[in-house]
Amino acid sequence: TYNKILERKQRFWENGNIIIFSIIGNIVLAFTKITFGLSGGSRALFSDGINSLSDVATSIGMLVGVYYSNQPADEAHPYGHEKIESIVANVLGIFMILTAFELGKGTIELLHAVYIHKQEYKMPVMNTMYWGIFSAVIKYAMYYYKLKVGQKTFNHALIADAKDSRNDIFTSLGAVAGILLAIYVNPIFDIILSIPVALLIFKEGVSVIFENANLILDRQDKEFVQEVEEFIYKNTDIVNVHNIQMRTSGDKLFLNLHIRVPKNMTVDEAHCIGDNLEESLYEEFENVSEVLIHIEPIMD
Numbered sequence: 064t065y066n067k068i069l070e071r072k073q074r075f076w077e078n079g080n081i082i083i084f085s086i087i088g089n090i091v092l093a094f095t096k097i098t099f100g101l102s103g104g105s106r107a108l109f110s111d112g113i114n115s116l117s118d119v120a121t122s123i124g125m126l127v128g129v130y131y132s133n134q135p136a137d138e139a140h141p142y143g144h145e146k147i148e149s150i151v152a153n154v155l156g157i158f159m160i161l162t163a164f165e166l167g168k169g170t171i172e173l174l175h176a177v178y179i180h181k182q183e184y185k186m187p188v189m190n191t192m193y194w195g196i197f198s199a200v201i202k203y204a205m206y207y208y209k210l211k212v213g214q215k216t217f218n219h220a221l222i223a224d225a226k227d228s229r230n231d232i233f234t235s236l237g238a239v240a241g242i243l244l245a246i247y248v249n250p251i252f253d254i255i256l257s258i259p260v261a262l263l264i265f266k267e268g269v270s271v272i273f274e275n276a277n278l279i280l281d282r283q284d285k286e287f288v289q290e291v292e293e294f295i296y297k298n299t300d301i302v303n304v305h306n307i308q309m310r311t312s313g314d315k316l317f318l319n320l321h322i323r324v325p326k327n328m329t330v331d332e333a334h335c336i337g338d339n340l341e342e343s344l345y346e347e348f349e350n351v352s353e354v355l356i357h358i359e360p361i362m363d
Contacts, residue, residue, distance in 0.1 A: 072133075074133060074216045074218075074314065075129060075130070075133040077212050077215070077216055078129045078133075078212060078213075078216055078218050078221055079126060079129055079130075081208055081209055081212045081221070082122055082125050082126045082129065082221070082224075083126070084205070084208070085118070085122045085205050085209065085224070085228075086119055086122045086123060086126070088201055088204075088205055089115045089116070089118040089119045089122060090119055091201075092112070092115040092198050092201060092202075093112050093113075093115035093116040093118075093119060094112075095112070095194055095197070095198075096108050096109065096111050096112030096115060096194055096195075096198060097109060097112035097113065097116070098112075099190070099191055099194045100112050100191060100194075103187055103188040103190060103191035104185035104186060104187045104188060104191075105187035105188075105191040105238065105241075105242055105245075105253055106173060106187075106253050106254055106257070107187075107195075107237065107238035107241040107242060107253050107254070107256060107257055108187070108191045108194060108195055108238050108242065110166055110169065110170075110238075110257055111195065111198060111231075111234050111235055111238045114162055114166070114231060114234060115198070115231070117158065117162055118227065118228075118231070121154075121155055121158050121224070121227070122224070124151060124154065125151055125155070125220055125221070125224060128147050128148060128150070128151035128220055129148070129218070129220070129221075131144055131147050132144050132145050132146075132147040132148045132151075132220075132313055133145075142310070142312055142315075142317065142353075143312055143313070143315060143352075145312040145313020145314065145315055146278075146279060146312050146313065147313075148218055148219050148220040148221075148313050149219050149220070149275040149278045149279050149313075150275075150279070151220040151223075152219045152220040152222070152223035152224075152271060152274075152275040153271070153272050153275050153276065153279075155220065155223045155224055155227060155271060156223065156268045156269070156270075156271035156272035156275070157268070157272065158227075158268070159227055159230070159264050159265070159267055159268025159271065160264075160265055160268040160269065160272075162264055162268075163261045163262070163263075163264040163265035163268060164261075164265070166257055166260065166261040166264070167257070167258060167261035167262075167265075169257075170254055170255070170257040170258055170261065171258075173254050174251075174254055174255065177251065177254070185250075186245060186246065186250050187242045187245050187246065187250075187253050189242075189246060191242055192239050192242045192243060195235050195236070195238040195239035195242065196235075196239055198231070198235040198238075199232050199235040199236050199239070202228050202229075202231040202232045202235060203228075203232055205225075205228040205231075206225050206226075206228040206229045206231075206232060209221050209222075209224055209225035209228060210222060210225035210226075213225055216314055217313060217314030217350060218313065218314070219274075219275055219278060219313070223271045223274075223275065226267055226270075226271060227267070227271075229267075230263060230264045230267050233260060233263055234260045234264070237256045237257065237259070237260040238256075240252075240256055241253040241254070241255075241256035241257070244256070278311050281309070281310045281311060283308065283309060284309060284311075287309065287316075288307045288308075288309060291307055291318065291320070291344070291348070292304055292307055294343075294344075294347055295322075295340065298343060298347075299339075299340060299343070301322050301323075301324075301336070301340065302323070302361075303322065303323035303361065304320055304321065304322050304323075305320075305321050305323075306319070306320060306321040306357075307319070307320040308320070312352075314350055315350065315352040315353075316348065316350045316351045316352060317351075317352060317353045317354075317355075318344065318351055318353070318354045318355070319355045319357070320354075320355075320356055320357070321356075321357045321358075321359055322336070322337070322340070322356060322357075322358055322359070323358075323359045323360065323361045324336060324358060324359075324360065324361065325360070325361055326360035326361055326362070328360075333358050334358075336358075337356045337358055340354075340356060341354045341356060
């Protein structure tokens with residue numbers, strides 16, 4: 064319908080605008096943190112800048128994913144293309160794990176060079192700390208707005224990207240703590256605080272992959288299924304509903320369910336009951352895109 068087309072366009076622009084904001088923000092952050100990390104002698108700030116640079120690439124991939132996921136259903140894809148968002152979210156999870164691995168690997172190599180090979184490590188300058196704080200503020204804004212839009216539009220890739228931005232807040236604050244401890248305690252703290260940050264990013268990446276793998280595999284939401292069942296019993300005359308199953312595709316939900324009607328009921332009467340139930344489910348659950356009802360007779 065025309066309203067559905069407008070909703071899809073609105074969804075695309077809401078998602079697209081926040082991703083473009085993310086791309087621009089990460090370009091600015093990557094440039095400033097890499098530049099001042101190198102000039103100010105902060106390994107932590109420089110690593111954080113590389114992380115922001117990788118976020119630019121993932122955001123561009125997300126923008127492409129949002130474009131294709133919002134394409135209308137066609138003959139080859141009758142259920143639409145929204146599952147692309149879950150695939151993109153899994154790719155983001157893999158990027159998080161790779162980022163954590165590279166950050167941890169680089170930190171261990173640098174510790175080895177400093178302690179084993181007695182390589183001199185430069186003390187970071189104080190102004191690098193301010194860029195870390197600046198990064199944390201921008202990343203919080205990204206996290207807040209991406210999560211808000213992602214939850215509103217049921218875009219699982221954008222929600223995953225919001226979690227990545229939340230990780231970046233801790234990365235930037237870790238860099239700030241490392242810089243302060245390096246200046247006032249020991250320069251080595253600028254290096255070692257990257258390890259817990261890497262572990263945090265790794266944990267979140269694994270979580271994102273498992274969460275979106277369940278969406279791709281159509282894991283059943285027991286609470287939602289129970290909510291549908293209770294709605295039918297409370298708002299209709301149907302006395303038996305069973306085998307309620309759901310599939311998720313982006314912001315769309317597809318429902319399959321079985322109902323039983325008196326065996327002496329005409330086909331037309333049973334069909335009317337099914338149509339009325341279908342319409343009531345569309346009205347009650349706004350994300351339900353399709354309902355398939357299998358009608359069975361009540362056996363004596």
